[in-house]
Amino acid sequence: MAEVDLSVQRYSAEVIAHRHAHHQLVLPVEGALSLSVGGRELRAAGLSGVLVPGEARHAFAAPDPNRFLVIDVPLAAAESLGAAPWIERAAGGPIALDGAAALLVRAAAVELDAGGSAALRRQWAGLLVLTLAERAARAPGREPAKLGRALRYIEEHAHEPLTVAEVAARAELSPGHLHHLFRAVLGTTVQERVAELRLARATELLSRTDLGIAEIALRCGYADQSCLTRSLRRRHGVTPAALRRAARAARPAGPGRGGG
Known part of the structure; x- marks a missing residue:
């Protein structure tokens, strides 16, 4: 019986298009990947992955250094796991990761980098x-x-001032129902999700660009540089300048390439 499999991939700026029989989950570890799946433009980055349906032609490219966890899910394996109904519903769209799921993704990537066996x-x-x-x-x-x-609305507008009522209206839900749904499914709140996305994008820009810290803060939805500094120090215990220095010291010589 076909089984699920896992790999760590790095993608290049060259646009590659292909298709495969199995479903595929593309989950970000670092960086961003642009995908076109069945004519739909998607982005895997931060706390958003993508589920590519089996047999769907898709194209992908990543201009900056990146690393992704890629899970190949044959249909038989999805049925064996009891995940086939979810995959059918979610295929061809974004996959939301909460903090716990993102930690699992990173932990799995560490294990694979250490040379994990096929069974693992x-x-x-x-x-x-x-x-x-x-x-x-x-x-x-x-x-x-x-x-x-x-x-999706939060992903597209996290850099703007957002209210729970505004997001709820886009989802055709009451603010209270939306809050309950976020808590039940993602274990978080709308405000926490916005804060996580802003910080993830700020971290990416600090690590991969030479933009000024104040400009990055404004681009990511912070009122000013001090707000970004407080958020980063509270979450990761570092300042923007320290994070940038560490990222530059660890930066590889050039971008890698990978398959999808």
Whole structure:
């Protein structure tokens, strides 16, 4: 029987297009990947992955250094795991990662970098697929689609002032219902999700560009540089300048290439 498998991939700026029979989860570890899946433009970065459906032609490219966890999920394996209904619903769209799921992704990447065996790769792949599927299953009926709309709106507008009422209106939910859905499915709140995305984008810009810290703060939705500094110090215990120095010291000589 076909089984799930897991790999760490690095993508280049060259646009590559292909298709494969299995479903594929593309989950960010660092950097950003632009994808076109069945004519839909998607982005895997920060707390958003992408689920590429089997047999779907897709193109992808990443101009900057990056690293992604890629899970190949044959249909038989999805059915064996009990994840086939979720994959059918979510295929071709973004996959939201909460803080716990993002930590699992990073932990799996560390294990693979250390030379994990094929058996260990399959165990990690199954755990990640089940984690994402079961979190999505906590939202009954049509609510996964509404939650997806809310997450996409937050992803696209996190750099702007956002209110819970505004996001709820886009998802066609009441603010209270949206809050409940975020808590039940993602274990977080709308405000926390916005804060996580802003910080993830600021961290990426600090690590990969030479933009001024004040400009990065404004681009990512912070009122000023001091707000970014407080947020980064509270979450990671470092200042923007210290994070930038560490990223430059660890930066590889050039971007890598990978498959999708």
